[in-house]
Amino acid sequence: MDSIDYYNKNANLYFENTVNSNTEENREKFLAALTEGSAILDLGCGSGRDSLEFIQRGFDVTAVDGAEELCELASIHIGQDVLCMQFEELDFDEVFDGIWANASLLHILPDEFDEIFKKVIKSLKPQGILYMSFGHGDFTGYRNGRYFKDFKTKAMKELLSGYEELELLDIWKSTDDLGEASLDEWLHVLVKKGEEKQE
Secondary structure (H helix, E strand, O other): OOHHHHHHHOHHHHHHHHOOOOOHHHHHHHHHOOOOOOEEEEEOOOOOHHHHHHHHOOOEEEEEEOOHHHHHHHHHHHOOOOEEOOHHHOOOOOOEEEEEEOOOHHHOOHHHHHHHHHHHHHHEEEEEEEEEEEEEOOOEEEEOOEEEEOEOHHHHHHHHOOOOOEEEEEEEEEOOOOOOOOOOOEEEEEEEEOOOOOO
16 A cells, blocks of 8 residues: 555544644744745645645645545645645646645655655745655654655755755754654755756
């Protein structure tokens, strides 16, 4: 069973476990780097918890998730359509001022990460902001029916060094309850996409 299957089969339980999780501190760091009314992609929106907050605060939100069952629940929760799209289907070209990838990119298999991450970066406008979170640690493999790739700070910095258009703004750890009982500690990353290089 892949991660999408897990979320489809457990959509109601996952929704209930995560819709009230407190992401305020991480969300505020992300929003502080954006201007009012910015276009935000909530990539792997899950319950729609954060999308709803962004919408209520006047941002132009595009919510995306790969699990059809979760998309239906999230769309009801946020009052607008949620795009059912898997990471490899991303095809945006400098559309968003900010991308919120909360506990979502951690499900990408290693041999697919670079291709998908480049699609994520391409989706951002120059000077755009990307937030992402991963389990903090060295674990790589399947936990509770889903694939997880954890990162420690050094490994994350090494990963980002391979993408010269990205500037690391902040990296921090927390013990937030994001509805993932199997994860004790999180690594949060805030990066900025540079301007296009002139030929």
